[in-house]
Amino acid sequence: MPPPPTTRKIFTSALGRDNPVFAQVLGICSTLAVTNVLKNTVVMCLGVVFTLACSNVTVSLLRKHIPNRIRMMVETLIIASYVIIVDIVIKAFLPGISRQLGPYVGLIITNCIIMGRAEAFGLTNPPKVAFFDGIAAGLGYSYVLLAIAFVRELMGSGTVWGHAIPWFSAHWQNWSIMVMAPGAFFTLAVLIWIIKGRILPPQEEDGK
């Protein structure tokens, strides 16, 4: 078995070329659903980072004991448990935000990034690296979502974090479509184009 990757490598790949959202295009459901206002996005991101780190570590701790045939059942169970805990805690301590996020926190369970990391990384790596991998994937997911949410809230509602921007909000005609799901598709596509086409250096051919 190859040695586990270094922490540095985990972070650079999750934030850069192997980013879960713009490179692997995973977790798109929540990218569409919760990015129309920044505040909700931040809570969602915190929930995803927490769930990713915890589920990755738990799967990693149990990796030598989980029977191979039922590994996905076990992973789903672990992920669902952490998500429900997140949901309950938000409901108890941030009731206002919980009301706004509605069913979306529960939908973290179906976020493909979490299952993907548990399958691809947690199952085959020791807990410490798995923890960093979870955090890294979560941050990679978060910054892309926050960027999309910033653009959508600004163009769709003319605000940032619920606050009007002095000169801008007075002169900006809100684009309703940015608040709805298609706005997220447009923003994500433009973002992928900018990052993959302009910022990241062209990919070397595989099969070297």
Add this chain to the structure above:
Amino acid sequence: MGGKALERFRTIGFMAVITAVFIAAVSGVHVLTAEVVARNEKLYLQTAVLEAAAILVPDTPAAIAACYNECVKPVPDAAAPDYYEIYKRDQAGRAGYVFVRDGVGLWGAITAVVGVDADLATLTGASFVKHNETPGLGARIDEQWFMAQLAGKRPPLTLVPEETADNTDAQIDQITGATITSRGVRDLLNKTVAEAAARLDET
């Protein structure tokens, strides 16, 4: 054959054990926070009733509960209230009523807390405690300006484009991009007030 059965037994046993462990953990968190969650819910509804009745809501949870107990009387009882009678310190007799009623939004039901004056015709306020409307569009019914414009209006209400409502009794601003939600809210308010007038006028 024995090895295979053992393997199967181990697989099922592992799943059973791990399920039990995680259910115990989730239940534990639920039990620990159940009281806080219930208290949040109650406080939220009490605040909404007070706001709908145009009573100034105090800052602390304890003061809100005290204010609620003083001014609000659930009818027929607190366990299954049909509506709430409002009594104010500076006013003799009933000051008004508050109704919690459901209407139809774009994505599902909208639950509104609607305050009606003692004349059974004028709105004292309204807020929307449960709905699944689109954030940034229909969900703007939660915004302060939208709720504030309802106080003092006398249904039946009519909708006019956003930011064009005048000070007359019936016009309210609808939300641009949320026509169906706006209509749902209008119908819900009209129906609630009509029903209130029909039911309570004689008493």
